[in-house]
Amino acid sequence: MKTLYLLGSAAPPVLGIAPVIEMAQVRGYDVCLGLTPSAARWLEPRLTELERLTGHPVRSAYKVPGADDVWPPADVALFAPATFNSVNSWALGLTSSFVVGFAAEAIGKGIPLVAMPCVNSAYARHRAFGRSVTELREMGVTVLYGPGGFEPNLPGERRPGGFPWQLALDAVDAMGS
Template identity: 80%
Template sequence: MTTLYLLGSAAPPVLEISQVIEDAQGRGYDVCLGLTPSAARWLAPQLAELERLTGHPVRSEYKAPMTADVWPRADVALFAPATFNSINSWAMGFTSSFVVGYAAEAIGKRIPLVAMPCVNAAYAQHRALDRSIAELRGMGVTVLYGPGGFEPNQPGEYRAEGYPWGLALDVVGAMVSPTT
């Protein structure tokens, strides 16, 4: 089975992660869920259910050295939602959180990576965001941002069409077809 690492930051779409896992599983992926520490706090009441749903521990911290990995090897990774902080940290190589560290290392391991930011229009005005997205794209990461990807909304704005999770999973599927 094809293993998808689903990595998420603390942005409102992370609250929909159980439906995304089910969608990915329906597409044939074995899903492992990694979260930033803040996202793990947001989802704390659901972590046991998310572990049951995926069949794997939910990770938000680095494992101890010399400890066996609890996840199978990734075939592809999707970092979504990826916040302003996560995108900039990843592009700059600041790996203080497990999911950003994994994503940074996956570039060197040549694991296919898709990222979809979730930033509002105020953050999008900061020049660091465009530089970071360009840097990640330059390293081979498929970043779904701008026309045809995630487009920023105004701060506090709710978008009726929601976060484009289906698009992200479609792009993952075009990169690495699931096998059973």
């Protein structure tokens, strides 16, 4: 069984993360869930349920130096939903949150990475965002953004078909092939 690190930041799709964990498990992954501090706060009432579902602690903070790692090593990682802040921080190497820090280090460790941003069209117009997506792609990250991936909607608009989790999990599967 391969270990998938599912990393999420505070965008609305993170609220529906439990079924995504189950879909990944059906595909044969041992899932470890990591969240930005804001995403962990959003999911706080359900963290115990998510830990039961994955069989691992949900992490949103760096471990104390010298402490044992509570997760098995990752075979692949999926950072979704990845917010404007997370994508830009990751591309710049600003690792103030555990999930961004893991993703940044995973590039250097050669751990296959898939990212699917979740930004509205106003954020997507910011020049830094496009540069960050390009930078991550140039570092070998599979970024599912644009045609065939996540396409921004208007601020405040809900996506009729929901967040395209299936595309993200298909890309994760392709990494293991």
